[in-house]
Amino acid sequence: MVECDLCELYNKIKTKQDTPNYNKKQNRNNLSRQEHQALKELNNRSDIVIKEADKGGAVVILNSGLYKAQIYNMLLDTNIYRPLDKNPLPLFQKKLYDLLTNGGEIGILSKKEIDYIYVEHPVTAIFHALPKVHKSVFPPPHETHSSWYWLLCGKNL
Numbered sequence: 001m002v003e004c005d006l007c008e009l010y011n012k013i014k015t016k017q018d019t020p021n022y023n024k025k026q027n028r029n030n031l032s033r034q035e036h037q038a039l040k041e042l043n044n045r046s047d048i049v050i051k052e053a054d055k056g057g058a059v060v061i062l063n064s065g066l067y068k069a070q071i072y073n074m075l076l077d078t079n080i081y082r083p084l085d086k087n088p089l090p091l092f093q094k095k096l097y098d099l100l101t102n103g104g105e106i107g108i109l110s111k112k113e114i115d116y117i118y119v120e121h122p123v124t125a126i127f128h129a130l131p132k133v134h135k136s137v138f139p140p141p142h143e144t145h146s147s148w149y150w151l152l153c154g155k156n157l
Contacts, residue, residue, distance in 0.1 A: 052130060071127075
């Protein structure tokens with residue numbers, strides 16, 4: 001009976017694959033042409049920044065000058081941020097490589113685990129802030145996200 005069910009399933013899949021357009025990706029859009037064009041025009045404007053809010057999945061449109069000014073103000077807070085003299089990534093990579101190699105030599109990491117953890121060509125970190133729309137303050141405060149911290153520690157600031 002199971003063999004028969006498998007044969008039937010195989011035949012259904014084979015029949016579907018043989019039908020035209022089965023393997024073609026359907027490009028369905030839930031927006032009208034006018035809505036799509038409006039989004040495209042908004043995306044091309046340099047005077048605004050479109051960001052996802054920190055909560056609720058809302059979309060926020062901000063004046064780009066205001067957004068940049070708030071970002072600069074956050075980065076000027078020396079209690080949280082400090083300028084770097086040079087890119088620390090090569091040093092971090094060397095230390096990580098040494099730790100992983102040592103872990104492999106003493107038998108606590110396998111070659112597969114080392115290969116999985118070590119990234120030979122990591123991506124550059126990006127700093128951005130998400131508007132906090134649940135606060136009734138204008139302009140809204142921002143929640144910062146640094147992919148450096150997430151990459152090194154596995155969590156956001």
